[in-house]
Amino acid sequence: MSNLESINPDKREKVKKIISTLQLRYGTTTKKDSPFYILISTLLSQRTKDETTDKVSKQLFLKYKTPDNFNKTPVKTIESLIKSIGFYRVKAQRIKEISNILITKFNSKVPNNFDDLVSLPGIGPKTANCVLFYGFGIPALAVDTHVHRISNRLGLVKTIKPEDTEKHLKPIIPQKYWGWINYALVSFGKEICRPIGPKCSECNLTKICNYKKQQEKK
Numbered sequence: 779m780s781n782l783e784s785i786n787p788d789k790r791e792k793v794k795k796i797i798s799t800l801q802l803r804y805g806t807t808t809k810k811d812s813p814f815y816i817l818i819s820t821l822l823s824q825r826t827k828d829e830t831t832d833k834v835s836k837q838l839f840l841k842y843k844t845p846d847n848f849n850k851t852p853v854k855t856i857e858s859l860i861k862s863i864g865f866y867r868v869k870a871q872r873i874k875e876i877s878n879i880l881i882t883k884f885n886s887k888v889p890n891n892f893d894d895l896v897s898l899p900g901i902g903p904k905t906a907n908c909v910l911f912y913g914f915g916i917p918a919l920a921v922d923t924h925v926h927r928i929s930n931r932l933g934l935v936k937t938i939k940p941e942d943t944e945k946h947l948k949p950i951i952p953q954k955y956w957g958w959i960n961y962a963l964v965s966f967g968k969e970i971c972r973p974i975g976p977k978c979s980e981c982n983l984t985k986i987c988n989y990k991k992q993q994e995k996k
């Protein structure tokens with residue numbers, strides 16, 4: 779469990795500033811959806827633009843809503859519905875496999891714990907944490923490419939792999955913000971702290987950003 783008072787004062791102030799700045803920009807609440815929708819839409823989002831994922835996921839769930847619906851649908855039909863998504867053949871197969879496992883092992887329900895979620899084919903820590911938070915409202919810190927990149931740029935962590943970022947962020951981000959910080963940093967990463975060409979001139983975090991300081995020294 780994170781406890782801001784127990785971390786070093788500089789990092790504590792940095793975390794507070796980041797949270798307050800992001801709250802001003804993105805608010806304090808996040809959208810929730812059914813665990814099965816979050817599971818499948820996050821699976822579809824891997825290596826795909828968010829706009830495409832949102833559109834395809836919504837269209838898909840207009841037709842099919844449950845593991846049973848997908849289980850009874852031929853894989854070719856699923857492929858045809860998601861073919862604007864990257865790696866759509868593999869993902870269609872995954873949807874079939876996951877649906878079948880949910881039916882046979884989990885009584886047609888999405889499990890609400892990390893270990894069972896990552897046991898499903900194609901489901902890694904990021905997707906599992908998204909399902910826990912956005913689907914079940916359970917505190918979980920999903921580290922995707924935006925969260926990983928920005929946490930390193932700001933100097934909250936110094937990591938190479940997203941799994942390590944999650945491990946090092948958890949002790950310094952209060953638990954009540956774990957789910958929200960994913961939403962806030964993903965939004966921030968798309969708008970301001972972009973992977974290439976971050977818009978530092980429009981950012982209110984320049985004074986505490988390690989990346990910005992390094993750029994200025996060059």
Ligand code: SF4
Pocket residue numbers: 931932970971972976977978981982983984987988989990
């Ligand atoms: S100052 Fe630039 S690099 Fe740092 S968080 Fe803001 S946009 Fe990202």
